[in-house]
Amino acid sequence: MTLRDIMLDDLPARQDQDALQQALALIWQEEGHVSKRATWSQLMGGRSNPIWQITSDDMPHDLVCKLYDAAAATPLFANDGTREALVLKYLAGMGIAPDFVGFLDSALGASVLYRHVDGVPWSGVVEGVAQLMARLHQIIPPEELPETITSPVSLIAETQAMARAIGMDLPPPPEVTTDLPQPTRRFLHGDVVPGNVVVMADGLRLIDWQCPSIGDSAADLAIFLSPAMQILYGNRPLSAEEQSAFLSAYLAAGGDAVGVARYTALAPLFHWRMACYCHWKAAHGDAAYRDVAALEQRASEQG
Structure with missing residues (x-):
């Protein structure tokens, strides 16, 4: 299966997280950041966006992928992936935020990849x-x-x-x-x-x-x-x-x-x-x- 086989209209509603995750995994695999052998496990902590932990024995570290839901912004809390990517890069090495890996925008929406924070x-x-x-x-x-x-x-x-x-x-x-x-x-x-x-x-x-x-x-x-x-x-x-x-x-x-x-x-x-x-x-x-x-x-x- 390649990205050409994935059409946004063919994807189930966002509630079908498995199909969404599989499509997102293909995109990040083609970007070269995620192993084809990786296991994606959805994390339950986020209230705004779907988030997955990515694990593979041929990757040096576990990763986290967050897919931004454009409808999740509220009057008090923005939900801007470009801001998150900017800040993660800006704070690199300061011991305050996770280590940035990558950011992209696709038909699925904006998503960010960063090193999993083990704690x-x-x-x-x-x-x-x-x-x-x-x-x-x-x-x-x-x-x-x-x-x-x-x-x-x-x-x-x-x-x-x-x-x-x-x-x-x-x-x-x-x-x-x-x-x-x-x-x-x-x-x-x-x-x-x-x-x-x-x-x-x-x-x-x-x-x-x-x-x-x-x-x-x-x-x-x-x-x-x-x-x-x-x-x-x-x-x-x-x-x-x-x-x-x-x-x-x-x-x-x-x-x-x-x-x-x-x-x-x-x-x-x-x-x-x-x-x-x-x-x-x-x-x-x-x-x-x-x-x-x-x-x-x-x-x-x-x-």
């Missing part, structure tokens, strides 16, 4: 994640990335747009100070959740780089400290003591003090926006988000 999803001790995030935020970002804006006005506007889209009766935004220091331009991962932090023998790695950007480090802090994101990605809400320990460890590791000040002031708005996002996701078919929306609303009200 387990993070849970528990927050200091290591704080140190990893601080390291990332100290790296000069590639200028090709888009900007993330976290002003009170922008956070409120984004939340109101999500609520309008699903016909939600949105509670009023919490009052926060507008007397904030100007944000510094930092390298943001955009989705630092427990499932995207892998614990390896030599430290932690960040995976799933499909929504990196440049902007206020408070945005990354808010995602990790979100109780909804902690639960949805296999952990539990962080206690007040753990949140304080995380921010202290982040600052001690050289993290962005301006970002911490902005997060502390804007936390009620970040939680309010995340509560609305959970309702938006539930309205689009992901019922798990409905169960955690109240946690974010409660955190917003507690300030």
Whole structure:
């Protein structure tokens, strides 16, 4: 079987992952990156895109292939394969991200290939994640990335747009100070959740780089400290003591003090926006988000 035998219209719906995987394997074989003898095993961790681990005794390392679903982007999280490929190449050798192997765009969609990160999803001790995030935020970002804006006005506007889209009766935004220091331009991962932090023998790695950007480090802090994101990605809400320990460890590791000040002031708005996002996701078919929306609303009200 060759690529000429594969017509996009002949492929089953995306639910038929076996046919999709076989077609993708042929493409990467022709590119010379994957052995014809390789075994592809679908990984269950990703919520946005199909992902496979690729193993073969004639390949030096296991690989991971991610196929991007163009429809999986959401108001808070982009799903851009070109950004992930850019960042993986940019961070090569820094011990922060997986090792890049290749990127291509085909009739099946964009896909990226990188070296498998051999470890387990993070849970528990927050200091290591704080140190990893601080390291990332100290790296000069590639200028090709888009900007993330976290002003009170922008956070409120984004939340109101999500609520309008699903016909939600949105509670009023919490009052926060507008007397904030100007944000510094930092390298943001955009989705630092427990499932995207892998614990390896030599430290932690960040995976799933499909929504990196440049902007206020408070945005990354808010995602990790979100109780909804902690639960949805296999952990539990962080206690007040753990949140304080995380921010202290982040600052001690050289993290962005301006970002911490902005997060502390804007936390009620970040939680309010995340509560609305959970309702938006539930309205689009992901019922798990409905169960955690109240946690974010409660955190917003507690300030």
